[in-house]
Amino acid sequence: MTAPARALPAAHPLEARLRAIGAARYHDKHPFHHRLHGGQCSPDQVRAWVINRWAYQAAIPMKDAAFLSRCSDPDLRRLWRSRIEDHDGGIAEGGGLRRWLRLAEAVGLDPDYVASGRGVLPATRFAVEAYVRYVRDRPLLQAVAASLTELFAPAIHEQRIEGLLRHYDFADAASLSYFRNRxxxxxxxxxxxxxxxxxxxxxxxxxxxxxxALAFKTDVLWAQLDALWGAYVEPGRIPPGAWQPGEGLA
Structure with a gap:
């Protein structure tokens, strides 16, 4: 069993390198997020985002379970297992996944349709599956480092809460509870x-x-937004099998 991680100075050079990757590559810079947070997305573009982001959200606890299945260090397992609990929650109250379906319902989608995974863009599905495989197969160091996009997540969640509340009628405390919890x-x-x-x-x-590993994870996130943009913004070419506006409504 390895010893718990010791405290390290904030100026650690590796941390500076990791933060520089986020500053250059995190998906808060993608034009789809600018459009979403600025109130420029149509209702169907918001729905497409909710449907496709579900594929990523639903894979997170499976990715973390795959990580835990090959982690021999109980200290690391203790640190990691709360991630699954945060997403799955208990039977009665649910967790992040149930909060995401609450958002889906708020934007006019049938939560069962969203949870089925039908209509997810092929590129989104491939990106999500690539991330799960990466965490399952790569050395633990790379698997953990790939999760460090969370260094930059609170800022985008704050922007999202503010932007959605300002610009969209569906946004309220209940529909945005996923982001507040994060x-x-x-x-x-x-x-x-x-x-x-x-x-x-x-x-x-x-x-x-x-x-x-962190650069790979930023690619995974960016690729999902590129797929959304191409299918539902410009040029608006929806691939076969992907969600069509009007499908899966509540």
Whole structure:
């Protein structure tokens, strides 16, 4: 069993490299998010985003379960398992997944349709599956480092809450509860994950691998938004089998 991660100075050079990757590559810079947060998305564009983002949300606890299945360190498992609990929740109250379906209902979608995964864009599905495979198959250091996009998540959640409340009638405390909860869940998760990566990436090649893992994860997030833009904004070419406006409504 490895010892708990020791406290490290904030100026750790690897942390600076990781934060620079987020500053350059995180998907808060994608034009779809600017459009969404600025109130420029049509109701169907919002619905398309909710449907496709569900594919990513639903895969997170499966990704984390795959990670735990090959993690021999009980200290790391204790740190990690709350991620599944945050998303799945209990039988009565649910968790992040149930909150996302509450958002789906608020934007006029049938939650059962969204939960079925029907209508997800092929590129979204491929990106999500690639992330699950990455965490399942790569060394634990890279699997943990790939999760560190959570370093940058609270800022985008704050922007999203503010923008959606300002511009969209569906937005209220209930429909946006997923994002409000992530304001406290994500910092908790990333504090543990970042400390573990900084502790275990001592060699230069390990630090390079951690940075590559985070860059890969930003690609996963960016690819999902590129697919949304191409299908539902410009040129508006919806691929066969993907959601068509009017389908899956409540």
């Amino acid at each position: 304001l406290t869940e994500a910092p908790k998760d990333v504090k543990a994950g970042l400390a573990w990566v900084l502790e275990h990436a001592a060699a230069p090649q390990d630090q390079d691998a951690a940075c590559a």
